[in-house]
Amino acid sequence: MDEIIQRILKNYPEPKLELNFNNxxxxxxxxxxxxxxxxxxxxxxxxxxxxxxxxxxxxxxxxxxxxxxxxxxxxxxxxxxxxxxxxxxxxxxxxxxxxxxxxxxxxxxxxxxxxxxxxxxxxxxGKPAVGVDTHVARVAYRIGLSENKKPEIVEDAIKQTVNKENRVAFFSGLILHGRHICKAKKPLCDKCFLNDICPRRID
Ligand code: SF4
Structure with a gap:
């Protein structure tokens, strides 16, 4: 799991949303x-x-x-x-x-x-909160980080395994990964940087 987390942070190093806002x-x-x-x-x-x-x-x-x-x-x-x-x-x-x-x-x-x-x-x-949307829940489950996709369980799992400094980058990275690579219907495992170590819990 440490390796999975490090790769996610390496590929999504900065906290990022795709929404535009100024305040x-x-x-x-x-x-x-x-x-x-x-x-x-x-x-x-x-x-x-x-x-x-x-x-x-x-x-x-x-x-x-x-x-x-x-x-x-x-x-x-x-x-x-x-x-x-x-x-x-x-x-x-x-x-x-x-x-x-x-x-x-x-x-x-x-x-x-x-x-x-x-x-x-x-x-x-700028607080170390963890927002769990459908992408975060799905990807956290597929990579084996969370036992199920319930938002409160996923949030706890991320808080227990990712340090405060990296939490926002991590969960926003999962949003981007879920949208663009680990898609709900057809995950693009062949293009995924976790391909060799992901347990791929796809249901
Ligand atoms: S290897 Fe497949 S299931 Fe695992 S995170 Fe990547 S796209 Fe998702």
Missing amino acids: PFELLVALILSARCTDKRTNIITEKLFKIYPTAKEMANAEFDDLNNLISSCSMHNTKAKNLIALSKALCEKHNCEVPDSFENLVKLPGVGAKTANILLAFGF
């Missing part, structure tokens, strides 16, 4: 929009969205129809528009229009679950 608020909005929507499409939407609603204060006062129209190419846009306005209102009412930097406060916000909260803590605030 925790933008990242939070982008993460909510990216659920069941590609990062590429999310980036197209947010480029315009952030010019009109750059902070929680502006978004809290958005008209539902205006915001909904701007994000209409995204799946579940009605729910997301509703959540983004409610979320921005909650930020302004409870956190002075800023994004809080604690897991407990983040998961109380509308539309924010554990995965979003942890990715936000890691990339918005």
Whole structure:
């Protein structure tokens, strides 16, 4: 497992997301929009969205129809528009229009679950949090790092085996590896740098 972890860190040395953002608020909005929507499409939407609603204060006062129209190419846009306005209102009412930097406060916000909260803590605030999405869970299981694909089990397994300094690079590396190499339906094992040592627990 040490060798597997080292190779992943060698191939994905820097923490990296494929979403565009400049601050925790933008990242939070982008993460909510990216659920069941590609990062590429999310980036197209947010480029315009952030010019009109750059902070929680502006978004809290958005008209539902205006915001909904701007994000209409995204799946579940009605729910997301509703959540983004409610979320921005909650930020302004409870956190002075800023994004809080604690897991407990983040998961109380509308539309924010554990995965979003942890990715936000890691990339918005530089904390050694571990965000577990479908790619992280799948790859962690296939390489034999986690006993199953349950997010809380995967998170614990990563925390127990990867040191704090490397956790964010590691889990974001698993996201990229899952998207581009260890794909859900047809993993590209022939092109994978773990090909000779991976237990390949594919089900
Ligand atoms: S060898 Fe195959 S199963 Fe293992 S991580 Fe690489 S692509 Fe995934």
